[in-house]
Amino acid sequence: MYYQSRSIVLKNRDLRDSDQILTIFTEKEGKVTAVAKGVKKTKSSLRGCTQPFCHSSLYFNRGRDMDLITQGRIIDFFGNSREDITRTLYSMYMMELLDKSLLERVPLPQLYAALARVLELINQQGLDLMLVRYFESRLLVNLGYKPIMDQCAHCGSKELRNSPFSLQEGGLLCPVCMERGQHLMILRGETAALVRLLCEGSIQAVQRVKASPLASQQLEIVLEKYLEYHLERRFKVKNTIRLLKRTLAVSN
Ligand SMILES: [Zn+2]
Incomplete structure (x- = not known):
């Protein structure tokens, strides 16, 4: 199931390969843990909108343990x-x-x-x-x-x-x-x-x-x-x- 929310990344840490696991404060769901796949690749479209000091609109696919970030766009960059x-x-x-x-x-x-x-x-x-x-x-x-x-x-x-x-x-x-x-x-x-x-x-x-x-x-x-x-x-x-x-x- 998909959902979209305004989001602010609280912290991130590297997972395997070029993936990261993020703790995010979302407007609609509160605090969530989510994976951003391939985010460390230079061409990743998620790179900008999932960095700290960013206010973004993110799309999530709800997972059993963790959600998956599928796409997003920057609203504001601090x-x-x-x-x-x-x-x-x-x-x-x-x-x-x-x-x-x-x-x-x-x-x-x-x-x-x-x-x-x-x-x-x-x-x-x-x-x-x-x-x-x-x-x-x-x-x-x-x-x-x-x-x-x-x-x-x-x-x-x-x-x-x-x-x-x-x-x-x-x-x-x-x-x-x-x-x-x-x-x-x-x-x-x-x-x-x-x-x-x-x-x-x-x-x-x-x-x-x-x-x-x-x-x-x-x-x-x-x-x-x-x-x-x-x-x-x-x-x-x-x-x-x-x-x-x-x-x-x-x-x-
Ligand atoms: Zn009293």
Whole structure:
């Protein structure tokens, strides 16, 4: 059975001869593993549209274990990001997060749209770390970990004063619940507002926001810890996040 979908290659590795096996985030089917036959031959028509930093429309033949890519065309190529080491590493970080955290064949079209738009904007306008934070937030929301910021994440009380953020409960805690809460972080008011904006606002609103250096730093830390806390339980992404961030720090 055939299907077609907009697709972004998350990673590729060589198989026998000139074939490659690709992990792809598709708009319609979610994450899939697929074979691109003969793709390493210079004349292969799949060569262009299955490379990293490409947004493509691909045609698949559904297989028992793996799908087969039959044809495709390029929609957009993120050439500026590929030529720039920092943009390359941040793009790879987002791909790696997806590869490690998504289950196969669970369609997440909204997350797909967010990724495509973030990659496009970073390619066109340069790196904006708020867009990376936006992507991380959308990943959390789409995996069912949307931070609860308008009521107590444990009891639902609306009484939030100097409320700490609980990684375990996934949101703010009221004065009663915070007494026995674990894994708590005290957020600045500005940071809490940024978390809300990232999870609920439009990408245009996120691009317009001017965050203070302190809030930006705290935002990065809380999202990193929250991603680690929840994804690590299921997918062992912790080392990935740390390792990639260390690589980014070296290159900056
Ligand atoms: Zn409570």
